[in-house]
Every structure is written in structure tokens, then in C-alpha cells.
Amino acid sequence: MAKNYDDLARDIIAHVGGEDNVLSLGHCITRLRFYLKDESKADTDYLAEREGIVTVVQAGGQYQVVIGNHVNEVYEAILANSRIKGTAGGAEDGESEEEPQPKGNLLDRFIALMSGLFQPILAVLAGAGVLKGLAALLVISGVSNTSGLYMVVQAAGDGFFQFLPMALALTAARKFKSSEFIALAVAGAMLYPSLVNPTDAEPLMVLFKGTLFESEIYMTFLGIPMILQSYYSTVVPVIFAVWFAGKVEKLAKKIIPDVIKLALVPAFTLLIAVPVSVMLIGPISSWAASIVGGAIGNIIDYNTTIAYTIVGGLWQILVMFGLHWGLVPIMYNNYATQGFDTVLVGSFGASFAQIGVLLAVILKTKESKVKQIGWPAFVTGIFGITEPSIYGVTLPMKTPFIISCVAAALSGTLGGFLKLVSYTSGGLGVFKYPTFLDPEGINTMNVWNGVLVSVFAFVLGFVMMMFVKVPRLYGKKAVENEKKATSDSVPAAVQSDDLTSPLTGEVKALADVPDPVFSTGAMGPGAAVEPTVGKVLAPADATVSLVFPTKHAIGLVTDSGAELLIHIGMDTVNLEGKYFTAHVDKDQKVKRGDSLIDFDIEAIKKAGYSVTTPIIVTNAAEYLEIQTTTSSSVTPEDLLLTLTK
Incomplete structure (x- = not known):
């Protein structure tokens, strides 16, 4: 007798936010694919634990309820018990429709995109971070930073971070369903040494001289001034570039004859996508960073503690968009004019707040995969390498990332109150401590103030997260103890x-x-x-x-x-x-x-x-x-x- 799935269907409808929250519903071989108006209205925890449901996955703008082999029966039961219209892949009309886009909440969609792009590279990111920490330990233990041992270990760890845009180009192309190799070519052009560090010569001209947007021009493209920017280790610029390249590629495939598509589609795409991306992203990144730098500089002049708080709270977000570069010139100017920095030092507690939150998540979560990602990310975070933690755990979960920003902001407040300064640049995480040593030996408490700020950030992030429910990242609660397949008695025969x-x-x-x-x-x-x-x-x-x-x-x-x-x-x-x-x-x-x-x-x-x-x-x-x-x-x-x- 066929099983009745009406109760399960009605329960799913109710816990995805009701019929009115469903834009459309389709299904594949194992899962129901909902497009929801507002995913926050869905009770993911309930659905993930509900009998008859394997798990819940939120990816690519879809709210996917994994059912298993009987998904078709559940799908039909949902249609029969609601006014929801189905668009399953097996629809007899065979019409191809564009996937509807969820409305509202651009932040959630951005976080889902970033998490999806980083997921395939998290293991390598964490491993490379460990090697960067090992390279720093070698220097502390007396190994010269010009020795072959240090250079090889540092290259093995830092190389992936330097050329992170290449890896993100690959995952972005898969996400946007465009050519992976064209995406890699676009990323390679953005990282091309001559475009990153064009020349030591005098600039050809200076745009907007005397304003916040003052930009030195070292080369032009068809007479158009180019504002060049370094894209090493950046995240957002290459994602935009690959998205744009994908649009150009689709256009090229439509207008170029089949007989010459093989070579001309990539050539046409690169010829359009690379100049447009470089010439748009460069000015936008540069000017946005200048705005951030100018705003923080004005706040520092008004009140250092407030500036430290803002820099601490926003630091992880600024780095994500590459806007932190606007603060770097101010930092170097501070070193040159007053011998110490009062800008970037406000961000010192951010990495410690991040790993404090991460440790709480690791200890509280029941998901084994989160623990597998979390522990290596925690180790790299000690050395200031927080990308695995941010993109692998806290940002996808949202709440932990917000808590880490709050804890980092409050640690910045403490740093401002203690008048924490750094006397040299360089160093992340625990390796930042030496930069707090006063070379003249006057400000002897400064390094201890730095230790206090880092401990405060770590403990505050940890404690705050311990009082908050840990969101589920993969939907279904991990089982701590696997069920035994048989009873304790030895089976009579093995098949x-x-x-x-x-x-x-x-x-x-x-x-x-x-x-x-x-x-x-x-x-x-x-x-x-x-x-x-x-x-x-x-x-x-x-x-x-x-x-x-x-x-x-x-x-x-x-x-x-x-x-x-x-x-x-x-x-x-x-x-x-x-x-x-x-x-x-x-x-x-x-x-x-x-x-x-x-x-x-x-x-x-x-x-x-x-x-x-x-x-x-x-x-x-x-x-x-x-x-x-x-x-x-x-x-x-x-x-x-x-x-x-």
C-alpha cells in the first residue's frame, strides 16, 4: 500500500513560512527546491529534525529540503495540499524557465554567495594558514627570513593567500555557470605584475589633485587614465570581474559564428572583460578606500577611542571588500611623523574576537563537519589568519560573525582607553605583540596593554557566543554516537x-x-x-x-x-x-x-x-x-x- 505523504507535505508548507512565502517549487531526484520570499520565515531547525526529511540546504538562493527517493510523492502531495505551483525538472511541458530570484535581504544573499564560493577551498585555506604561522615561528626561533627554509615554507603558505583571487575565480565561474578557464584568465590579468606595480617613474598626471579622490596615473588605455590597484589577496573585486566576464561570454556565444567560436569567444570575452573590470574596479576600490581612510582620519582627530572602536568593529568587513587599504597610507604617515600608529592598531583585537567566537561554536555545535573545519581554522586564527574561520563558519552562520564584530569593536574601545599604539608595521595575531615594544623603552606598559586587549577580545567573543544558540550550518544535527548496525552478538554469517x-x-x-x-x-x-x-x-x-x-x-x-x-x-x-x-x-x-x-x-x-x-x-x-x-x-x-x- 502506498504511503500517504499529506501530513508531511502540510508540515513542510507550514514550516517554510506558509504558501504565501513560496515563490516557486521544483524538485530533483532527492530534494524539494523552494524559492522563498523570505528564508528567515522558514524553521530550518524543525525541518532538519523532522521525520521524513533528511536535511535542509540553503544554497544559491534556493531553500532545499532533502527528502530522498520518495521526493516525487512528497512534491505531488504539496501541490495537492496547497496553491503552490510546481516547476519541477520533470514537468511535462518541458519549458525552461529562469530561476526566480528571492526578494529582499540582499545581505543574506551576499553571505550565501560568499560562503558558497569559499566552501570548496576552505581546507587548503586552513592548511596554508597553518604554514604561514609555522613560517612566523621559524623567524621567532632564530631562522633568517632570507633563508631557503623560511622562504619555501612562507611561499607554501602565503602563496595561496596572495593568489586567492585565482581560486575564487574558479569557484565563482562554477557558481555563475561560466567558463572556468576564462575566469582564471581574467583573474590572472588582474594580478599581472605590470598592472599591479607598473613603474617607478613619475606619474603621467594626477587626477582630482588636492581632494580626497586624488589619484596618480601611471598609464592610460586608449587615452583613458587608468587608476591601478593591487588585487593580491582580495575577495570581492575578482568575483565582480568573473560575473561580468560571464555576461560577456554569453553575449559572445550568441553573436560569434560556430565555426570560429573556439578561439574567438575567449578572445572577445577577455578583450572586453579585462579592461572594463580593471578600469571600473580600480577607481571604485581606490576611491571607496580613500573615503574610509578620510573618515577614520577625521574621527581620530576628534577622538581616538571612537576611531579605535569603529576600526575594530568594521575591520573584518573592510578587509572583505579591500577597503582597509585606505587606512594604510595614514598608518605609514603616522610612523613617519610621530613614530607610532594609532589607526590600524584599533583592529588588533578583531582576530582574537573571531577565534574566541569560533571556539565557542566548536564546543557547542553538534555538527561534526563544523568541528572539522573549525579546529584548523582556530589554529590559523591564532596567527591572525582568520579567512577559514570567517568564510567557513562564522559568516555563513551570520550571528557568530556579528558577535565577533561587536567583540572586536569593544576591544578597540579598550585599546583606545589604554592608548595602545604600534611602533612598527607587520605581524598578525600573536605575532603582533612585538610591534607594541617601544624602541626607546619609555612606554613600557604598551605591550602589556596589547596583551590585555587581545585577551579581552578573545574572552568577550567566547562568552558572548556561549550565551547564544549556535546556528546550524549544514541543517541536520550530527549524531555523536553512531548506531550499531547489528546487536552485540556475532552474526551467524557475513554477506x-x-x-x-x-x-x-x-x-x-x-x-x-x-x-x-x-x-x-x-x-x-x-x-x-x-x-x-x-x-x-x-x-x-x-x-x-x-x-x-x-x-x-x-x-x-x-x-x-x-x-x-x-x-x-x-x-x-x-x-x-x-x-x-x-x-x-x-x-x-x-x-x-x-x-x-x-x-x-x-x-x-x-x-x-x-x-x-x-x-x-x-x-x-x-x-x-x-x-x-x-x-x-x-x-x-x-x-x-x-x-x-
Whole structure:
């Protein structure tokens, strides 16, 4: 007898904010995809724990409720119990519609974008941060900063941070569904040494001389003055540039004949996108930084403590947008005229506030993945490298990031009250302490004031966060103790089920799949394959339990009882069946090696989608152990998974 999903459907509608909060609803092979007017009205915690729901994912402007293999039944029940109109990928009309954009709350959409772009690179970011800290420790221990040992370790750590725009260009291109390599070329142009440090010669001219927007011009483009800016280690500029390049690329594909598209689309895109991005982003970044610098400078003249408070509270946001550069000239001018700085020193407590908040999150959260990201981020944060903490944990959670800004602002207030100053530039985190030493030995309490400010920021951030509920980052609460698959008694017999690979290609861990529903194991364990041949074959004798209407996913129940989900690509439901051909129907019996689905790898990639294919065991609780092959590549003749009962 078919299960009734009406109660679940009504419950989901109520807890996504009601019918009136739903702009549209679609679904793919495992999840309901809501576009909501206001995501804050949805009760994510309730839905993530509700029986019948695997987890909740908020990404790319979508509110995704992961159901599992019976998503189609729940979807139909929602339509039957509401006035919500469906736009599922399996709609029979086959019309392709633009994804509706959620209204309002630009801040939430910006945070979701930033978090999504940083998620794939967090592990490397944290690892590189550890190496930067190690390089600083080498110098403190007496190793020369010109030695080969220091230079190699520093390059291994700092190289990724220096060229962070390259990594963000890659993830941004995936997000905006544009060419990854064109995006890398745009980022490479923005980091090109001659455009960052053009010359030591005298400037050709000075624009807006004597004003806040005074800009030295060292080169022109077709007679137009270029205001050059350094984009090393920046975040927002390259994201804008890649977004713009994606728009130009789409235009180029429409107007350039097919016979010459291969070379001319990239050439046309770069010729337009690079000059426009450099010439727009440069002035905007430079002038915005000048405004920030001028405002803070005026506040310092009025009241140093207020300036310290503002710089401390806004520092992490200023760095995110590259606006902190407006304060750097003031800092160096202070060193030259008065021998110490009273500008950037106001931001000193920000990194300590950040890791204080982060530690509280790590200790309170039940999500194992947050802990996995959090601990390495905490270590790098001690050395002042807070990007893994900000982009991996606190900014996506929002509340912890706000608390860290408040704690940093109050630590700035304390720094201003204590008249904290720095006598040299350089150093982050705990390595900032030496800059507080007065070379003349007069201000002996200054370094202890610096220690007090950092401890205050850390403790305040930690305590404030301990009194606040930790938001869930991945939706479903992590279980501390795994359920045992069997009773304590030894089973009478051990049964194994060997599954061959349904694809030819490179084997990947599920954790490397760019979708948290798969990478976190929410749908179950398994493996992923980056296919090199566009054919899906049956991995065992089985019955087809589901063929999704858009043909991008298929469910199987093997003759030995294993329930499998093969999901071709990421977000390929949006292709609405284009480039996919199914050779089987639901309830059809298949033999190992039978052809299930053909798909066009190159066409899917050109459309902007990943073809990474997870193979998931959805009834994993029935097995004692699920082992993945140790081979790096497989063919349909090779073993991929071994399931042991």
C-alpha cells in the first residue's frame, strides 16, 4: 500500500513560512527546491529534525529540503495540499524557465554567495594558514627570513593567500555557470605584475589633485587614465570581474559564428572583460578606500577611542571588500611623523574576537563537519589568519560573525582607553605583540596593554557566543554516537555484495563532491566518479526503482537488496533532460553491465555543469560496512563498492 505523504507535505508548507512565502517549487531526484520570499520565515531547525526529511540546504538562493527517493510523492502531495505551483525538472511541458530570484535581504544573499564560493577551498585555506604561522615561528626561533627554509615554507603558505583571487575565480565561474578557464584568465590579468606595480617613474598626471579622490596615473588605455590597484589577496573585486566576464561570454556565444567560436569567444570575452573590470574596479576600490581612510582620519582627530572602536568593529568587513587599504597610507604617515600608529592598531583585537567566537561554536555545535573545519581554522586564527574561520563558519552562520564584530569593536574601545599604539608595521595575531615594544623603552606598559586587549577580545567573543544558540550550518544535527548496525552478538554469517563501477573515470571521495547533500553523507555513503565516458551501466543485477523524468538520475534495487542512487552531475536537473538518454524504465529488470543512461559529457560541461557523479547506498543502515575501492580510476569491469552485512 502506498504511503500517504499529506501530513508531511502540510508540515513542510507550514514550516517554510506558509504558501504565501513560496515563490516557486521544483524538485530533483532527492530534494524539494523552494524559492522563498523570505528564508528567515522558514524553521530550518524543525525541518532538519523532522521525520521524513533528511536535511535542509540553503544554497544559491534556493531553500532545499532533502527528502530522498520518495521526493516525487512528497512534491505531488504539496501541490495537492496547497496553491503552490510546481516547476519541477520533470514537468511535462518541458519549458525552461529562469530561476526566480528571492526578494529582499540582499545581505543574506551576499553571505550565501560568499560562503558558497569559499566552501570548496576552505581546507587548503586552513592548511596554508597553518604554514604561514609555522613560517612566523621559524623567524621567532632564530631562522633568517632570507633563508631557503623560511622562504619555501612562507611561499607554501602565503602563496595561496596572495593568489586567492585565482581560486575564487574558479569557484565563482562554477557558481555563475561560466567558463572556468576564462575566469582564471581574467583573474590572472588582474594580478599581472605590470598592472599591479607598473613603474617607478613619475606619474603621467594626477587626477582630482588636492581632494580626497586624488589619484596618480601611471598609464592610460586608449587615452583613458587608468587608476591601478593591487588585487593580491582580495575577495570581492575578482568575483565582480568573473560575473561580468560571464555576461560577456554569453553575449559572445550568441553573436560569434560556430565555426570560429573556439578561439574567438575567449578572445572577445577577455578583450572586453579585462579592461572594463580593471578600469571600473580600480577607481571604485581606490576611491571607496580613500573615503574610509578620510573618515577614520577625521574621527581620530576628534577622538581616538571612537576611531579605535569603529576600526575594530568594521575591520573584518573592510578587509572583505579591500577597503582597509585606505587606512594604510595614514598608518605609514603616522610612523613617519610621530613614530607610532594609532589607526590600524584599533583592529588588533578583531582576530582574537573571531577565534574566541569560533571556539565557542566548536564546543557547542553538534555538527561534526563544523568541528572539522573549525579546529584548523582556530589554529590559523591564532596567527591572525582568520579567512577559514570567517568564510567557513562564522559568516555563513551570520550571528557568530556579528558577535565577533561587536567583540572586536569593544576591544578597540579598550585599546583606545589604554592608548595602545604600534611602533612598527607587520605581524598578525600573536605575532603582533612585538610591534607594541617601544624602541626607546619609555612606554613600557604598551605591550602589556596589547596583551590585555587581545585577551579581552578573545574572552568577550567566547562568552558572548556561549550565551547564544549556535546556528546550524549544514541543517541536520550530527549524531555523536553512531548506531550499531547489528546487536552485540556475532552474526551467524557475513554477506558481501560487490558492486562494479557504473562509469568509466576517476574515483573521488564523496567529501570532495561540491554539494553538501552528498559530501556530508546526508543521503548515505558511497563514492563518486568523474566520468570520462558518457555511459552509465548497471553495477549489479537489479530492478530499476526510479528513472527521474529529466533522466539525470536513476535508482536501483539490487537482487541482494542494496538500494542505490546514481546522480549524474550537479544541478543537472536544470537541463530538463537535455543531453541525457535513458535506455530503461521503472520496474525494469537489468543485468550487470546493461546500459542504463547515456549522456553528453562535453555538452553538459559547456552548459556550465559539473558531471561528477555520486553513487550512493541509500539503505546503508542495513550494512555493517561499506568499502570503497582504493583505485584512483575505474571502468565498468572494476569493483567500486563492497557492501557487507
